[in-house]
Amino acid sequence: xxxxxxxxxxxxxxxxxxxxxxxxxxxxxxxxxxxxxxxxxxxxxxxxxxxxxxxxxxxxxxxxxxxxxxxxxxxxxxxxxxxxxxxxxxxxxxxxxxxxxxxxxxxxxxxxxxxxx
Amino acid sequence: xxxxxxxxxxxxxxxxxxxxxxxxxxxxxxxxxxxxxxxxxxxxxxxxxxxxxxxxxxxxxxxxxxxxxxxxxxxxxxxxxxxxxxxxxxxxxxxxxxxxxxxxxxxxxxxxxx
Numbered sequence: 001x002x003x004x005x006x007x008x009x010x011x012x013x014x015x016x017x018x019x020x021x022x023x024x025x026x027x028x029x030x031x032x033x034x035x036x037x038x039x040x041x042x043x044x045x046x047x048x049x050x051x052x053x054x055x056x057x058x059x060x061x062x063x064x065x066x067x068x069x070x071x072x073x074x075x076x077x078x079x080x081x082x083x084x085x086x087x088x089x090x091x092x093x094x095x096x097x098x099x100x101x102x103x104x105x106x107x108x109x110x111x112x113x114x115x116x117x
Numbered sequence: 118x119x120x121x122x123x124x125x126x127x128x129x130x131x132x133x134x135x136x137x138x139x140x141x142x143x144x145x146x147x148x149x150x151x152x153x154x155x156x157x158x159x160x161x162x163x164x165x166x167x168x169x170x171x172x173x174x175x176x177x178x179x180x181x182x183x184x185x186x187x188x189x190x191x192x193x194x195x196x197x198x199x200x201x202x203x204x205x206x207x208x209x210x211x212x213x214x215x216x217x218x219x220x221x222x223x224x225x226x227x228x229x230x231x
Contacts, residue, residue: 004160042121042207042221044160056218091160103149103168108160115133 002026004109006092012115018080021112025073025094031101032069034077035091037111041089049075079114087116119144119215121208121222128227136198137224140191140208149202150191151209151219157206161207167191178202198229 005024011017024116031050035043046065046116048056052072066081070074079086089111095104120143130136142148143186147167153161165176182193191208209221 007216016223041176042209044221045218056216076212093161102164102213102215102219105163106149106219107163108153110158110160113158 004092004094004107005108006090008112009110010113010115012117014117015084016081018078019082019114020079021077021090021092021114023075023077023092023109025075025092026107027093027104029096029107031070031097032075032096033093033095033103033106034075035069037089037091039088039106055104059068077089082116084116087114089113119148119212119218121210121212121220123206123208123222123225125225128204129230130198130227131230132180132200132224133197135225136195136202136229137211138193138208138227139221140193141191142208142210143193144210144212146215147213148191149211149213150184151181151211152176152191153207153209153221154195155205155207155224164199164206198227200229201231203212203227203229206224 032045033048037043047060047067047070067077091111093106093108095106121127122141150177155161164175165226167174167184177180180195206225207221207224209219
């Protein structure tokens with residue numbers, strides 16, 4: 001079974017430029033998560049989707065960050081414009097069930113390492 | 118809001134010795150508890166989780182963890198460490214009833230010395 005796929009793996013951009021990250025979850029997984037991981041820290045949730053609905057986006061900085069999961073499968077996270085402080089690893093994860101899945105195991109992709117110059 | 122404390126930045130252990138990585142948590146109500154491992158330039162890999170039932174949970178690669186409700190702890194253990202266990206370990210907690218949000222600790226770097 002293929003794992004969570006993310007691309008690109010690495011991205012270097014200049015500040016004020018836009019950037020987008022793509023994630024394809026494990027087949028059949030209804031719930032998709034985007035996390036931000038700063039150096040020396042654990043992942044922090046940005047947004048959680050159940051199918052195509054964003055059910056928890058309270059920690060997404062909506063002035064510059066946006067996300068979509070139009071067909072309930074793959075997802076894109078965008079930053080526009082990027083700032084120096086956005087340099088981090090952006091992780092995507094998926095889990096099998098929709099609502100009520102707090103006990104579900106989350107399976108993580110390899111992440112996209114963003115560097116903003 | 119739920120939170121996790123992993124008090125040690127780095128754990129050094131000789132190969133073949135027992136390995137313990139400490140985790141304490143704070144949550145409203147009962148917890149779901151998880152351990153993940155992260156190797157360089159890779160995503161987090163699931164090791165084990167506590168949902169309910171037996172307080173001793175066995176997981177992948179010979180790891181186990183013990184849920185202690187009175188001490189609000191979920192320490193990760195392995196009887197005999199391998200050099201290949203050198204990695205970053207994350208403890209995470211989610212409330213059984215609540216926001217379905219997983220809160221991670223800052224991680225512990227484990228270094229197994231040959």
